[in-house]
Amino acid sequence: MGFLERSRVVAEPGWNRWLIPPAALAIHFSIGQAYAWSIFKLPLEKSLHISSTASALPFQIGILVLGLSAAFGGTLVEKRGPRWAMFVALVTFSSGFLVASLGVATRSYWLVVLGYGVIGGIGLGIGYISPVSTLMKWFPDRPGMATGIAIMGFGGGALIASPWSASMLSAFGADPSGIATTFLVHGLAYAVFMSLGVVLVRVPPDSWRPTGWEPGGDTGGKLVTTANVSAKNAVRTYQFWLLWVVLCMNVTAGIGILEKASPMIQDFFRGTASPVSATAAAGFVALLSLANMTGRFVWSSVSDVIGRRNIYRLYLGGGALLYLAVLLNKSGSTALFVVSTMVILSFYGGGFATVPAYLKDLFGTYQVGAIHGRLLTAWSVAGVAGPEIVDALADSGKKAGHTGPDLYTFSFGLMIALLVVGFIANELVRPVHPRFHEPESAAQIETEHTPAEKAAN
Amino acid sequence: MSDQVGAPAAETAKSSSVLLVVVWLWVTAPFVYGIYELTLTVRKLFLK
Incomplete structure (x- = not known):
């Protein structure tokens, strides 16, 4: 082959x-x-x-x-x-x-x-x-x-x-x-x-x-390394696990809306002057998909300018504030609800798309694909846990006799708490200790120099 | 900023441009279809 x-x-x-x-x-x-x-x-x-x-x-x-x-x-x-x-x-x-x-x-x-x-x-x-x-x-x-x-x-x-x-x-x-x-x-x-x-x-x-372009001139300051860390060593660093928490919290918070989008918007505005029909809710779900997709490109591109740590401050801190805005907007403006949830979903998508570049900043490009693969276990955990949490809390709210926006008060509060945990984890990220860095020669050998490569240079 | 490996000959540069157009069309055509269908769905949110 x-x-x-x-x-x-x-x-x-x-x-x-x-x-x-x-x-x-x-x-x-x-x-x-x-x-x-x-x-x-x-x-x-x-x-x-x-x-x-x-x-x-x-x-x-x-x-x-x-x-x-x-x-x-x-x-x-x-x-x-x-x-x-x-x-x-x-x-x-x-x-x-x-x-x-x-x-x-x-x-x-x-x-x-x-x-x-x-x-x-x-x-x-x-x-x-x-x-x-x-x-x-x-x-x-x-x-x-x-x-x-x-x-x-x-x-x-x-x-x-x-x-x-x-x-x-x-x-x-x-x-x-x-x-x-x-x-x-x-x-x-x-x-x-x-x-x-x-x-x-x-x-x-x-x-x-x-x-x-020269290596080392990137936005992001001292978090950006020109050294390389292997996938095996990366999982031994606390930075990897902090990013694992960041991704897991960000994904769980996004799934909180994504998974229940259609019934959620109908519940929020049931009995108000502007109720949302099931057909209109389908349009809302489509808008969220668009925001999720657009955020992946837009926010990860912005991270090249303002740095990876700053963009995650926005995803996690901004996401928590937007969840709060939705909570306080009970039976209020449909536009505010739609725009806030769209921005939260754009942060959810942005979190997925920016994490490979964050890994590259911390661990170099040597085995960044493999490190990214290991980090995606956070997605698997959030993908299972997120919907379970939201469904369980909504069901218990119904049993307790809650209706409308009150069904989501506790789960939204929990999402805010998860985002705060992610925010703190992001703040704790520091450059990787040089003892985890690969020797220059080892990283070079792995990339398999060939005569074709040398000729192309 | 150069986006290419090395300095291409004029003939290579021309074929590279054609290739760029073809491959971007390959991926954007279905994407445009998806966006079009999405806008039809989104309209339901506003047309009550």
Whole structure:
């Protein structure tokens, strides 16, 4: 498989770095489909005669396997290079759909779980981290913007997949045969779409720098290092675990709104002069998706200017204040509610997109993809814990006889507390001790200098 | 600021520009479709 080898993806002279973001987007737009899984839930429940919980399982397993494969596959991704990683993501994500298609066609529910959840989940995890370190090597002057583009793609993937999958189910039918055909077409179409990333991705020659840019001149002061830390050593530093807490708190707080968006806005304005209908609530959910996606690109780009610690102060401190504003706005302005929640969701997306650049600042680019993979376990934890907390608190509020905005008072208060914990964790981040730094020679050997690289220099 | 590796020949620069347009179209076309569909949904929030 010489085509996939790391040494074969070193950019030739004349290669433009703006060819790399589309390569990353081809992968992230595809795997972002995961967030549109709900489109298939009802048709699967009717076709396979399964419960709502069972129809959610392929997605939940997929997100769990995403976290595990990113955490355990990260080092291999760094070693084998981005083309290998994107190819693995293409094969597993697409074949996951094909296996799920077979599962629906044969009425075998567990084959759907195996295909979409387990096999496809590996594609999600490997695909998610595959372009991260490569983008930061191409854009050392704007790492936040570069990874923001890719991770925005993960948010945008659901925007593309939702209407596309729905129209395909309408065309083929929502019966077992129609769903199987839809899955089959998804698998084939995503394989073609992702192949652009596999073919296009390149790593820059090792000593390449954008003209006029020198390492060490970044915003962010002493937190930005020019040294490198391995993934193995990174998890031994307290800075890694502080960032783990920061990400976990930020994600949990965002999920607090995202997961209950539709019933929440209806509850908040029930019985007021401007009640919100279920149809209007669907528009609100769509607006939140847009804010989530836009925040990934906008805020991570801003972090290149104001520094990573400052942008997380905004996400966490600003997020807490906005939650407070929503709490105090009971039965008040719909516009204030919508705008506040949109900004909170933009911070949620921004938190995801900025964290690779924060890791790069602290640990260098040497194994930043692998370190990022390990950090994504915070997402897995928040993804399970966040909805559980919000649902449990809302249910207990209902049992206690609360209605309207009062249903959310306690859960919003808890979200504010979590954001404050994240804010404090962010304040405690300090530069990594030099004892964790890799010797210069070791980091150089790992990047596998080749004659092609030297020629390209 | 140069965005390229090394100094390309004129022919290489031209083909690189064509490639840039094609690959960006590849990823933005479905994205524009998604945004269009999204705006149709968002309108429901304001049209009561």
